[in-house]
Each structure stands twice: as C-alpha cells, then as structure tokens.
Amino acid sequence: MMTAGRKGDGENNGGSYQSATEEKITPISSSSTTPHNSIDAPSLPTLPFDLVTEILSWVPVKFLLQFCCVCKSWNYLISQDSKFHKKQFRLSTTLHDRLHLILTPVPYYFRKFLLSDFLMSSLFNNNLSTITSTQINQCGTSNNGIFCFGIDALSALVFNPSIRKFKLLPPLENPPQNHYIQTRYTLMYHLFTDNYKIVAVSLTENRQLNVHSHMLGTDYWTRMRSVPFYCRLRMGICVNDDTIDWLVYDVDNCLWHILSLDLEKDSYRKLLHPLSKEPYHSNMAFQELKGCLCIVSQRPNYSDVWIMKEHRNEQSWTKLLSVPYMTDPEFHGYRRAMYVSEDDQVLMQFLKKKKSSLVIYDFRNDTFNIPKIQNINDGLVIPNIYVESLISPFSQY
Numbered sequence: 001m002m003t004a005g006r007k008g009d010g011e012n013n014g015g016s017y018q019s020a021t022e023e024k025i026t027p028i029s030s031s032s033t034t035p036h037n038s039i040d041a042p043s044l045p046t047l048p049f050d051l052v053t054e055i056l057s058w059v060p061v062k063f064l065l066q067f068c069c070v071c072k073s074w075n076y077l078i079s080q081d082s083k084f085h086k087k088q089f090r091l092s093t094t095l096h097d098r099l100h101l102i103l104t105p106v107p108y109y110f111r112k113f114l115l116s117d118f119l120m121s122s123l124f125n126n127n128l129s130t131i132t133s134t135q136i137n138q139c140g141t142s143n144n145g146i147f148c149f150g151i152d153a154l155s156a157l158v159f160n161p162s163i164r165k166f167k168l169l170p171p172l173e174n175p176p177q178n179h180y181i182q183t184r185y186t187l188m189y190h191l192f193t194d195n196y197k198i199v200a201v202s203l204t205e206n207r208q209l210n211v212h213s214h215m216l217g218t219d220y221w222t223r224m225r226s227v228p229f230y231c232r233l234r235m236g237i238c239v240n241d242d243t244i245d246w247l248v249y250d251v252d253n254c255l256w257h258i259l260s261l262d263l264e265k266d267s268y269r270k271l272l273h274p275l276s277k278e279p280y281h282s283n284m285a286f287q288e289l290k291g292c293l294c295i296v297s298q299r300p301n302y303s304d305v306w307i308m309k310e311h312r313n314e315q316s317w318t319k320l321l322s323v324p325y326m327t328d329p330e331f332h333g334y335r336r337a338m339y340v341s342e343d344d345q346v347l348m349q350f351l352k353k354k355k356s357s358l359v360i361y362d363f364r365n366d367t368f369n370i371p372k373i374q375n376i377n378d379g380l381v382i383p384n385i386y387v388e389s390l391i392s393p394f395s396q397y
Contacts, residue, residue, distance in 0.1 A: 053077060057088045060098065061162045061388045064088070078390065089145060089389040097121045101338070101347075102147075102161060103356075104382045117161050120385065123360065123371040124341060145389030148187035148198055153180040156198065158187065158216065158393040161386070167393040169198065170219050172212060178204045186236030186244050190215070190263070197263070199224075199244050201233060209233060213263065216393070225266050231259070232280075237288050240311050245271075245293055247286035254280070258293065260312060272314050274306055285336045289320070296337050301325055303334040303348075323348055323361050326368055338383055349383050358383070 056064065056077065068075045077084050092098040099120035150156045154174055159166035174180055180202040190197045196216040201209055209227035214220070227233070231248040238244050248259045250270075256278055258271035275284055275297050285296040292307040302324045310316035323346060325331060332351035339347040344363040349356060360369045 049073065053084060057084065057091055059088075061088075061092075061390060064390065065163065082391075085390040085392075089387065089391060092387050092389065098388050099339075100161070100386055100388060101358075102384050102386060104149075104384070120339065120347075123347065123358070124345065145386050145391055146187060146196065146393060147384070147386070148185045150183060150185050153183045153202060156183075156185045156200070158196070158198070160389065160391060160393055162388040163390060163392065165392055165394065169214060170221065172200060172202065172221055175204065178206050178208070180204055180210070184233065184235060186238060188238035188244060188263075189241065191241035192264070199236065199261070199263070201227070201236065201246070203233075211261070224261075224263075225268070227259070228268060231257075233259070234286050237286060237293060239288055239291060239293055243311070247284070247295070249280050256282075256284075258308075269312070271312060273308070274317050274319075283333065287336055289337055290340060294320075294337065296334060298333050303337075305337045305346075321346065321363070324366075326350070326359065328352065336383065339385055356383075 052074075056067070056074075059067070064078050068078050097119065100117055101120050101123070103116040145160060145162055147159045147161065148156055149159060154172045156169045157166050158169065172180065172183065181204070183200050183202040186199045186201075188197050188199065189195075193215065198214045198216070200212045200214070200221070202212070203209060207230060209231070211224040211226060212221040213224055214222070230251050232251065234247045236244045236246045242262060242264050244261045244263070246259045246261075248257050249255075250257055256273070256276045258273055260269045260271055261267075262269070273295060275282070275295060278284065278297070283298045287294050287296070289305070289307055292309060293311065294308075295306045297304045297306070299322075302322045304322050305320045306317055307320045308317050321337075321340070323334060323337070325333070330352045332354070335349040335351060335356065337346060337348055338358070341347075346361050346363070348359050348361060350359055351357070358371055360371065361367075362369070
C-alpha cells in the first residue's frame, strides 16, 4: 500500500549546487591543445549567463535534462531555479511542438495501469506516434504540466511526466463515522500564494460532499465548506486562478448546473448552461477547451461543443462547433473534444467496440483521419493535453 511521503521523499537532487550567477560558460575548442601551445592560443569568447539562460529557456525539456551534466551552473538552473522553470514553461505554451497528449485508463477498469504519453504534433503531421509509458494508479487533473492522481478515497499524488517525478500527498483524515467512499481531486495554480493547491471533494456514506484543500509543500489538509446541496458531481475543472468548477446534477431541482467554488471566499455559486434541462442520463462531457469551460453534448447525428467564453458569465455560452458522427457501424459517439488547431482541425475522443480511440476531423475538407499510434493500451482511457515543463512536484513556488 502506498503511504504519504514527507516533503522531498523520493526526489533525486544529485549533488550540491552553486548559484547560477556565479559561473560563466566558456566554449570548448574542437582543436586539441597542449601545455605548450595553450598559453599562446587566443582565448575564446564567453557568453554572459543571462544570455545562456535565455537560450536554454527555448530548449525542449528532454534536452534540458541531458544538459544538466554540462556544468554545475547549468545543473542548478535546470534542476533548481524556479524562475527559470516558470519562464521555460511560459515560452513552451506558445510552441505547438511542446504539447503532449497523455492517456490514462479509467480506474473502474484498471487498478494499476500505464500512462501513455506522446507529442501532439505527431498526430496532426500524420506521423506514426510511439508512446512512452509510465506506471501509475489512477486518473486525475493537470495544471502547468503537473498532474494530480487519486490513489483511493484518502490518498493522492502529484506527478510531472516530463521530468518523471512524483510526490505522495499527506492522506485525508477519514471521519470516525460516515467514512469517505470516493474522492475527486483537482489541481490548480494559486496566483495569490504563487503555489499549487489541490482541492479534494469526498463523498461520504450518507451522501454528503465534504471539501478539503492542500497547499503543495505543506503536510496537512484544510477543511472547507461542504457542498450545500445534494448533487451528483463530475470531475473538477480549473480555468481561473481562484475558482474550481464542477458539472453537477441537482437532484432536488432536476437540473444540470456548473457548481463554482470561490476558494478565497469559500463560497459556492450555481451557474446555468445551455443543457441545464437535459435529463440526468444525458451523455455530456465537462472539460477545458481553449482556456474556457466546455461541455460536449450528444445529438442524434452529431456532437455539439459549447464553451463559456467569459468565466462565470452564464450569457457567454457559445456553440463553438458541431462535429458529425462517423459512418463506421462500430462508432458509439464522441467522448471529448481534445484540441482545435489553427487550421480548423479538431481532435476528438470517441468510442469504438467499447474502447477509446482518437480521430481528427477536418472542417474545411469534411474528412476524418484516425491517427496511427503504437503501443496504446486497450480499453477505456481518459485523454489529457499538457505542456511539458520542468516544474517539480517537490518544489514550493
């Protein structure tokens, strides 16, 4: 059984580091020198470390990890410097070749499974996508390249797939009576504290929804106000610095709402959306798309994709697109809209033979293209898009 680790457990920090500003980098000449001719050889120019930092901030993570062995100052910069981590991530969000798609099997069907990870660019360029895999235990949410995965009703971990580091969170305290039977974890970046926060919503045996928050770097959870009405709740989404939103079904009023939690005020607000009057059994997905709250609904021959252009403004709901169904007789509907490219191509998740698949629909040409992916896990999976980053789950930013 996995147990909660203290801050820093499992992290490989390597040797000691010195300040990144204490060393200048001198290029090494490719020609050989001897003690006799090295004295008379002209000295090579040096690069100011600020310029080195600027250049490295544009380099992909997988190469930066290799560059750690160049010298101590590079090692410190890449492994420890939080300002550099944030800058590198901010620049990566502007580059399409830094987007990754990660697939996590549905916990109901798998107790332990592999995270499947590959570059988004390989899907849209018709290249054969080869997956790299990492074993983990449950699905979760992501923010700034970091994921939060639930292990069970009391335990969770945060994980950065780009640098392959994870950290166990302190366990939730189970009530002596009315135990937790299920917990959903949502990860967010908290702008006010410049740190990451995890919000846990736990369903008790008597159907109450208790809420706790945890600040990364601490060893405790803080109790928040419980959800004030009985509802059935789906995965949380964070598109704002101080709020978390869930798609919920209000059992008493027979309505679908967006339940929005303001973390600073510890208060809830119900928001209507275009599908609020749909019956409970309606097949709709709640997600983030293009930085907005998004709902994907199923219709007889197509799926509608709705986005809330202005957060918490019920009047800003807009139908972004409608995607026609595929003619394959084994097609069982779309699950999520994953990504919309600049040239009007949309990556959709769909079901085929009770297994998850991906398809790219081209609006301009009205064509479908199913990407070729090697080593993908069979069965139901949850896809998430993230931007690669150096941000460590062990660091308090």
